[in-house]
Amino acid sequence: MIKKIEEIFFRSLMLISNLLILFVLALILLSIFKKGLGALNWEMLSQRPHGGYYYGKEGGVLNAIVGSLYLSFGATLLATIIGVPVALFMNVYLVKQKRVLNFIRFLLDLIWGVPSIVYGAFGFTLMVFLGIKTSLLAGIITVTLFILPIMIRACDEILKTSPLGLLEASLSLGSTKTETSFRVVLMQSFSGIITAILLSFGRAIGDAASVLFTAGYTDNIPSSLSEPAATLPLSIFFQLSSPVPEVQNRAYASAVILIIIILTISLLSRALSKKYHKNRI
Amino acid sequence: MNNTTKIKVDNLNLYIGKQHILKDINIEIPENKLTVILGPSGCGKTTLLKCMNRLTDLYQDVKINGSIFIDNEDILHTKTDVTEIRKKMGLLSQRPFPLPMNIYNNVAYGLKISGRRNKKALDARVENYLKQVNLWDEVHDRLHEPASKLSIGQQQRLCLARGLAVDPEIILADEPTSALDPISSETIERKFEELKQQYTIVMVTHILRQARRIADYVVFMYMGEVIEQGPAKEFFENPKMDRTKSYLQGAFN
Amino acid sequence: MIVLFYNRKTKNRLSTLWMLIAISFVIILPFILGVGLYYKSSMLFQENSLGDLLFSKLWKPSIGKFGFATFIMGSVWVTFIAMLISAPICIFAALSITQYSRKFYLRIIHPVIDILAGLPSVVYGVWGVIVVVPFISNVIAPIFGAQTMGYSILAGAIVLSVMIIPFILNILIEIFRTIPIELTEASLSLGATKWETIKYVLVKKAVPGIIASIGFGLARAFGETMAVLMVVGNMIQIPKNVFDAGYPLPALIANNYGEMLSIPKYDSALMFAALILFVVVMVFNALMRMLIVRYDKY
Numbered sequence: 121m122i123k124k125i126e127e128i129f130f131r132s133l134m135l136i137s138n139l140l141i142l143f144v145l146a147l148i149l150l151s152i153f154k155k156g157l158g159a160l161n162w163e164m165l166s167q168r169p170h171g172g173y174y175y176g177k178e179g180g181v182l183n184a185i186v187g188s189l190y191l192s193f194g195a196t197l198l199a200t201i202i203g204v205p206v207a208l209f210m211n212v213y214l215v216k217q218k219r220v221l222n223f224i225r226f227l228l229d230l231i232w233g234v235p236s237i238v239y240g241a242f243g244f245t246l247m248v249f250l251g252i253k254t255s256l257l258a259g260i261i262t263v264t265l266f267i268l269p270i271m272i273r274a275c276d277e278i279l280k281t282s283p284l285g286l287l288e289a290s291l292s293l294g295s296t297k298t299e300t301s302f303r304v305v306l307m308q309s310f311s312g313i314i315t316a317i318l319l320s321f322g323r324a325i326g327d328a329a330s331v332l333f334t335a336g337y338t339d340n341i342p343s344s345l346s347e348p349a350a351t352l353p354l355s356i357f358f359q360l361s362s363p364v365p366e367v368q369n370r371a372y373a374s375a376v377i378l379i380i381i382i383l384t385i386s387l388l389s390r391a392l393s394k395k396y397h398k399n400r401i
Numbered sequence: 402m403n404n405t406t407k408i409k410v411d412n413l414n415l416y417i418g419k420q421h422i423l424k425d426i427n428i429e430i431p432e433n434k435l436t437v438i439l440g441p442s443g444c445g446k447t448t449l450l451k452c453m454n455r456l457t458d459l460y461q462d463v464k465i466n467g468s469i470f471i472d473n474e475d476i477l478h479t480k481t482d483v484t485e486i487r488k489k490m491g492l493l494s495q496r497p498f499p500l501p502m503n504i505y506n507n508v509a510y511g512l513k514i515s516g517r518r519n520k521k522a523l524d525a526r527v528e529n530y531l532k533q534v535n536l537w538d539e540v541h542d543r544l545h546e547p548a549s550k551l552s553i554g555q556q557q558r559l560c561l562a563r564g565l566a567v568d569p570e571i572i573l574a575d576e577p578t579s580a581l582d583p584i585s586s587e588t589i590e591r592k593f594e595e596l597k598q599q600y601t602i603v604m605v606t607h608i609l610r611q612a613r614r615i616a617d618y619v620v621f622m623y624m625g626e627v628i629e630q631g632p633a634k635e636f637f638e639n640p641k642m643d644r645t646k647s648y649l650q651g652a653f654n
Numbered sequence: 655m656i657v658l659f660y661n662r663k664t665k666n667r668l669s670t671l672w673m674l675i676a677i678s679f680v681i682i683l684p685f686i687l688g689v690g691l692y693y694k695s696s697m698l699f700q701e702n703s704l705g706d707l708l709f710s711k712l713w714k715p716s717i718g719k720f721g722f723a724t725f726i727m728g729s730v731w732v733t734f735i736a737m738l739i740s741a742p743i744c745i746f747a748a749l750s751i752t753q754y755s756r757k758f759y760l761r762i763i764h765p766v767i768d769i770l771a772g773l774p775s776v777v778y779g780v781w782g783v784i785v786v787v788p789f790i791s792n793v794i795a796p797i798f799g800a801q802t803m804g805y806s807i808l809a810g811a812i813v814l815s816v817m818i819i820p821f822i823l824n825i826l827i828e829i830f831r832t833i834p835i836e837l838t839e840a841s842l843s844l845g846a847t848k849w850e851t852i853k854y855v856l857v858k859k860a861v862p863g864i865i866a867s868i869g870f871g872l873a874r875a876f877g878e879t880m881a882v883l884m885v886v887g888n889m890i891q892i893p894k895n896v897f898d899a900g901y902p903l904p905a906l907i908a909n910n911y912g913e914m915l916s917i918p919k920y921d922s923a924l925m926f927a928a929l930i931l932f933v934v935v936m937v938f939n940a941l942m943r944m945l946i947v948r949y950d951k952y
Binding site for chain 1: 746
């Protein structure tokens with residue numbers, strides 16, 4: 121009897137925990153959409169803020185949308201160029217060196233955990249060292265560093281599952297290791313790699329702490345890499361603290377836009393990864 | 402020789418998703434005998450065994466029709482607590498899975514669960530069952546070490562001991578020697594020969610020679626169907642079905 | 655040259671070279687990060703001892719006094735309370751998801767966890783500002799007879815706890831899923847109920863994993879910046895209770911980048927804050943990884 125009561129007690133706790141999680145997500149989305157959807161209109165999407173982003177009542181957040189896209193595409197591109205070859209190298213060249221491989225994975229997991237504000241601070245130091253100002257370029261470099269470990273580990277997890285036999289077959293047919301890497305291993309895991317890239321893109325577009333010191337903020341749309349760039353997360357952060365309600369609305373609208381972008385990415389990668397883990401629920 | 406039926410499987414069909422895994426199974430397993438369920442890998446032997454103590458409940462896609470009577474009670478449709486049914490049966494799996502606790506508690510686990518907490522009585526029973534599986538001499542001075550430190554063979558005997566400790570009537574064994582070295586395998590087999598005086602043993606195996614060595618009664622399965630069943634002597638010396646004959650000659654494995 | 659480029663061997667050599675460069679870069683990245691931050695913050699050590707930096711409460715950048723104790727305490731408070739909230743929720747949720755849930759529910763809860771994990775920090779911050787902060791100010795604080803604007807340690811902790819739930823939960827789910835089902839089968843066959851099996855066998859088996867997941871969560875929470883920054887109040891004081899405002903380390907860095915270059919050594923101080931975060935997080939993660947690896951062998 122006591123056993124039964126104990127089980128019921130703990131199962132209720134489990135139920136409550138689940139409900140809380142579902143409830144919180146619903147609450148987050150609803151509260152933000154409620155505030156933001158009203159503010160979201162064509163002007164918001166198509167115009168830069170007029171009269172300064174902090175006090176100007178007119179205009180939208182085009183500067184932040186474009187800035188964020190530039191920055192995230194740039195960083196994701198760079199991280200792909202560096203990260204995918206690293207993951208390939210690990211899974212083709214180092215596949216038999218288990219110890220080296222484990223060590224690299226260990227290191228990657230460690231830097232994966234480094235908070236983005238640390239990358240931001242480091243990025244700032246790097247800028248001073250290289251003599252560049254707050255700019256799109258500095259932001260891209262910092263965000264690249266931040267998403268690189270994520271990208272590599274995500275690709276690595278995908279490539280790890282590609283069978284070793286395939287690799288040996290290809291090598292024994294006389295392909296060079298590079299050809300094997302890019303033509304066989306990469307192609308075989310292609311949609312998985314895309315998922316990894318999407319994941320990194322999502323991280324890049326959502327992070328504020330790493331671009332705070334490095335990309336700057338501006339009302340303008342950057343026309344070159346050396347100009348500062350506004351970003352959606354910072355557009356939320358800065359404009360939310362403004363005393364002007366119209367400016368706050370821009371923050372809520374930015375939040376809605378950002379959430380929609382993130383949800384789209386999440387849906388896309390779910391659809392893609394279904395091919396991979398048929399049994400993953 | 403008594404020939405009471407302990408377990409009777411009646412028109413059992415089992416589906417996992419859309420796959421038909423067990424097809425019209427009808428078998429009768431005699432009491433206090435060692436019954437071997439024989440057949441090539443993937444023929445559904447293990448699934449059949451798991452039905453017998455309702456471990457199939459753990460899987461969501463599984464659908465079962467038919468009945469399994471144990472002592473004339475249909476365990477698939479009974480109102481009795483599943484836990485009570487499972488207590489009647491000890492399970493020995495392919496590889497040993499010692500519980501994440503020390504050697505002593507592995508054996509005492511089932512007893513403690515059913516409310517027996519008297520230290521002295523527990524000590525005595527733990528010693529008794531460890532002796533039964535010839536493990537006492539090897540472990541009596543380190544009962545409080547984690548069970549995972551034992552060798553695989555020792556672990557499997559420990560798993561047998563913990564199963565016996567809850568006083569089952571039936572022992573279900575799923576290829577219990579397949580992960581063991583020859584000496585440990587032999588220990589287990591010999592143990593089974595002794596145990597069948599008191600217990601009904603159902604053992605799944607795909608090793609023909611093992612079946613020949615120890616079976617009293619044989620159920621031969623192929624592709625989810627029971628092809629033939631009968632007393633071991635008859636089954637091995639005078640098989641009736643063609644499939645059985647070719648299996649016994651080693652035509653497929 | 656063009657001929658060379660199309661030569662398969664050259665192509666192989668070039669791309670191998672690039673892979674080598676890339677992987678070397680990635681391997682030395684943590685060291686560059688550490689050394690870079692150390693180098694920039696080393697100027698502080700000329701006048702402040704390490705002990706002073708870590709344990710002094712005196713924060714007067716204008717006279718070159720940098721005691722980080724207030725900020726470290728702020729971080730510890732927020733992180734600790736956040737873990738107190740999210741750890742039990744995650745453990746119970748993980749158990750129900752892996753042990754009790756039907757497939758159709760899994761089809762709902764997995765995307766929910768994924769979405770929670772993917773939401774950017776600022777979005778949690780916005781939610782904190784429009785929901786959590788007023789809720790604390792209007793509902794929770796009055797219950798305890800406290801007066802607060804809502805921007806408080808508690809607000810930071812609640813927002814943070816929600817943010818790390820998906821992170822810890824995913825690790826826990828993975829840990830419970832890797833426990834072989836045969837262990838459950840063994841326990842059930844010995845006459846245990848499902849709940850007894852969970853209590854005595856599964857949870858016990860998962861203890862190192864549970865500890866590690868909470869450790870990873872702590873490390874993640876410790877460095878989380880924007881969401882906390884937006885709701886925690888940012889006042890330089892040692893909080894007396896959870897309704898007081900606090901000032902965690904990451905918030906210190908993020909809030910003061912503007913003045914970074916206007917006060918001497920201020921930039922070094924902020925880099926030192928980043929260094930503390932970096933070291934704490936790296937050490938924590940390393941310890942937890944080793945715990946998991948050891949337990950895997952076991």
